[in-house]
Every structure is written in C-alpha cells, then in structure tokens.
Amino acid sequence: MPLGMETGAIANWQISASSMLLGFMGLQRWAPELARLHRSGIVNAWTASNYDKKPWIQVNLMRKMRVTGVVTQGASRAGSAEYVKTFKVAYSLNGRKFEFVQVDGGFGDKIFVGNVDNNGLRTNMLDTPLEAQYVRLVPVTCHWSCTLRFELLGCELNGCSEPLGLKDYTISDAQITASSTYKTWGVNSFSWYPFYARLDKQGKFNAWTAERNSASEWLQIDLGSQKQVTGIITQGARDFGHIQYVAAYKVAYSDDGLTWTEYKDEGAEESKVFPGNLDNNSHKKNVFETPFLARFVRILPVSWHNRITLRVELLGC
Structure with missing residues (x-):
C-alpha cells in the first residue's frame, strides 16, 4: 500500500x-x-x-x-x-x-x-x-x-495495518455514531452526520462535525467484532469554504461500548494525545506503539480549528 x-x-x-x-x-x-x-x-x-x-x-x-x-x-x-x-x-x-x-x-x-x-x-x-x-x-x-x-x-512490519472498512463501506453507517451532529445554519438537510466520517469522502457534506466545540465530544466506530487496531488516519474537511479539522485527539477503546480505556503508550501514566491535522484535506497517520484488541473505538478531540470535523480510517487486522 x-x-x-x-x-x-x-x-x-x-x-x-x-x-x-x-x-x-x-x-x-x-x-x-x-x-x-x-x-x-x-x-x-x-x-x-x-x-x-x-x-x-x-x-x-x-x-x-x-x-x-x-x-x-x-x-x-x-x-x-x-x-x-x-x-x-x-x-x-x-x-x-x-x-x-x-x-x-x-x-x-x-x-x-x-x-x-x-x-x-x-x-x-x-x-x-x-x-x-x-x-x-x-x-x-x-x-x-x-x-x-x-x-x-x-x-508496517507486523503486517497488520490494513484499512478496517470506513473508506470502503465495509463498516456500515449504523456502526458509526457520535456524541452530537452539527447542522449548518441549523438546517436538517445540512447535517454533518457521524456516518459521513469516512476517509476521502467527497461531496458538500463529507465529514462528521460535532454540534459543539467541546472536549466532551466523540466519534465512535463499532468494528462489529473484536479486531487488533494498530493505527489511525485522520482528515479534516471544509464547510462552505471554512477549513475545519481536529488538531489533536485521544483514542479510547472498549469491548462492550460501555466501559472505556483511553490509549496510553507502554509505561506511560497519562493518556496519549495524538497530533492531528494541519489542514482540511491531508491525511495524518498515527501508529499505536502498543496495538490493542477491541470492538469499539472512540476518537476524543482535544483541540481543533474552527469546528471539530473528522474523516477517518482505522488500521489493523
């Protein structure tokens, strides 16, 4: 690849x-x-x-x-x-x-x-x-x-770095959820739904945007079954010419969607904050030093430009 x-x-x-x-x-x-x-x-x-x-x-x-x-x-x-x-x-x-x-x-x-x-x-x-x-x-x-x-x-050396299905729709719309959804000008037909958060998605509405700019917002992917997750690729988007992206984020994972563990590098005491994007279209890839097994993965925005906006792909096997 x-x-x-x-x-x-x-x-x-x-x-x-x-x-x-x-x-x-x-x-x-x-x-x-x-x-x-x-x-x-x-x-x-x-x-x-x-x-x-x-x-x-x-x-x-x-x-x-x-x-x-x-x-x-x-x-x-x-x-x-x-x-x-x-x-x-x-x-x-x-x-x-x-x-x-x-x-x-x-x-x-x-x-x-x-x-x-x-x-x-x-x-x-x-x-x-x-x-x-x-x-x-x-x-x-x-x-x-x-x-x-x-x-x-x-x-990757471990060979476990294949896209897990966001971009190619192997992961269905119903498997992608979020804490909230932003609507441009408050119009329902201008909604930035979580299931739009697919890497390289095209169109006027082509990403997930949170309703509020808050560190309590999240985007969640249900992988359908437990997978080894080794990395993540993120991307921002534009809303009527306004460049929007997540500049830094944390990652949490779960087997049941109820109890969550925030990712930490091996030996670290604090949850890892990953560097995110610098513009609306470039890919930013982060590899997990310690891959994890999980069914559910959440992306937790820490900082952003204009609005919390994401397109994403998970990597693993």
Missing part, C-alpha cells in the same frame, strides 16, 4: 534532499517536499540543483517499516519534460549509514529503470522488501534536470 507521499501522511519535514533547484531568478523553489506523486501546479516536483553531481532525495518514515516498491514520475518545467531515467535505492535505520539495494547475488548496486516522459508512472517492486526507517532515491541518469515525484509502497 502507498506509504503517504501522495496523501500527505508523510509530512513535508520528513522529506529532504541533497540540493534543490531555484528557478526563475530564485523565485521558484523545486523543493524536496514537492516530490509527491501526481502533485499539480507550475512548481510541482523536486529538482536537484544543476551543480549537484551526486543528487539524492530521501524520506524519513519515522520508524522501521517494510518497503516493497517505489512509483516514480517526472514533471514539466518551463514547458520542458524532465525526469529521472535510471536510479538507485539506498536505505538506512539511523539516517547516517546507508546501503544500496543490490542486484541478485549481491554483485553490485541495482540500477532501476525510471521514467520515459514527464507524467507517466513507473512502478518498480523490490525483489526483497527492505526493513528501513530511511529510504533514499539516488538518480543515475536524467533527462535534462533530475526532476522527480514519487510514492513509496510498503506496510
């Missing part, structure tokens, strides 16, 4: 590079954080400086993960197609000592075939998945400048 370059689950600060091109008299920053698959706009990719003889771009995944492949894409600059034709992949656990993916038999660094134009996608799957926190793409040959948009493919 994609690890979050395109969706924004991988934050800008997690992406770095050896250099970047400053175009149009230094006003255009072709920066590493722009290297997201399908990114649009005039400046929509990473480009290495023309003076950089050993360019690279890397992602800090924040924890050791299983990386299974990479999808690459070029871009256009001033009407000219630019892309990486061939590249190597390096990986690291600490961000200091890197090793290159090897050809079968270990007789040299593997050179991957990249793109042939500015917009097409090229997928390369790794013969042997990597277990790494840092992944670095190292261009070998480029068409004009070394310009790149990309996505990493993989999963």
Whole structure:
C-alpha cells in the first residue's frame, strides 16, 4: 500500500534532499517536499540543483517499516519534460549509514529503470522488501534536470495495518455514531452526520462535525467484532469554504461500548494525545506503539480549528 507521499501522511519535514533547484531568478523553489506523486501546479516536483553531481532525495518514515516498491514520475518545467531515467535505492535505520539495494547475488548496486516522459508512472517492486526507517532515491541518469515525484509502497512490519472498512463501506453507517451532529445554519438537510466520517469522502457534506466545540465530544466506530487496531488516519474537511479539522485527539477503546480505556503508550501514566491535522484535506497517520484488541473505538478531540470535523480510517487486522 502507498506509504503517504501522495496523501500527505508523510509530512513535508520528513522529506529532504541533497540540493534543490531555484528557478526563475530564485523565485521558484523545486523543493524536496514537492516530490509527491501526481502533485499539480507550475512548481510541482523536486529538482536537484544543476551543480549537484551526486543528487539524492530521501524520506524519513519515522520508524522501521517494510518497503516493497517505489512509483516514480517526472514533471514539466518551463514547458520542458524532465525526469529521472535510471536510479538507485539506498536505505538506512539511523539516517547516517546507508546501503544500496543490490542486484541478485549481491554483485553490485541495482540500477532501476525510471521514467520515459514527464507524467507517466513507473512502478518498480523490490525483489526483497527492505526493513528501513530511511529510504533514499539516488538518480543515475536524467533527462535534462533530475526532476522527480514519487510514492513509496510498503506496510508496517507486523503486517497488520490494513484499512478496517470506513473508506470502503465495509463498516456500515449504523456502526458509526457520535456524541452530537452539527447542522449548518441549523438546517436538517445540512447535517454533518457521524456516518459521513469516512476517509476521502467527497461531496458538500463529507465529514462528521460535532454540534459543539467541546472536549466532551466523540466519534465512535463499532468494528462489529473484536479486531487488533494498530493505527489511525485522520482528515479534516471544509464547510462552505471554512477549513475545519481536529488538531489533536485521544483514542479510547472498549469491548462492550460501555466501559472505556483511553490509549496510553507502554509505561506511560497519562493518556496519549495524538497530533492531528494541519489542514482540511491531508491525511495524518498515527501508529499505536502498543496495538490493542477491541470492538469499539472512540476518537476524543482535544483541540481543533474552527469546528471539530473528522474523516477517518482505522488500521489493523
């Protein structure tokens, strides 16, 4: 599954590079954080400086993960197609000592075939998945400048990180409830129901919004049976142009929907407050250091922007 370059689950600060091109008299920053698959706009990719003889771009995944492949894409600059034709992949656990993916038999660094134009996608799957926190793409040959948009493919090490059914409607509307529902202008037909709280849901009313901005509000998901829950992805939304999202939250879980336990990291005395979203559309993924078994999961907003508004997916198995 994609690890979050395109969706924004991988934050800008997690992406770095050896250099970047400053175009149009230094006003255009072709920066590493722009290297997201399908990114649009005039400046929509990473480009290495023309003076950089050993360019690279890397992602800090924040924890050791299983990386299974990479999808690459070029871009256009001033009407000219630019892309990486061939590249190597390096990986690291600490961000200091890197090793290159090897050809079968270990007789040299593997050179991957990249793109042939500015917009097409090229997928390369790794013969042997990597277990790494840092992944670095190292261009070998480029068409004009070394310009790149990309996505990493993989999963959590435990393999238990599949979407549990909010986005794809495996979880029914009746299984998603909340403490309250906001109605824009008090109109019933403008209600932001809890069952709208599905990741990437589209439409004018496409998320759950609480009636009040209060730390006593909650969104609840009934998984139907006990599941191992390993992570969560959250997203905000817009209400007639107003950006709304949950900036921080806690998570509680239960087997019967009556008695609740707030999530704590192992050894912690206080309930964990998870960082939430920074805008209305990007994904923010949080992984539970200590996965839990539960049928019911509640999201408890702690802080928010404008109104408590959520779209969400739970991860686990």
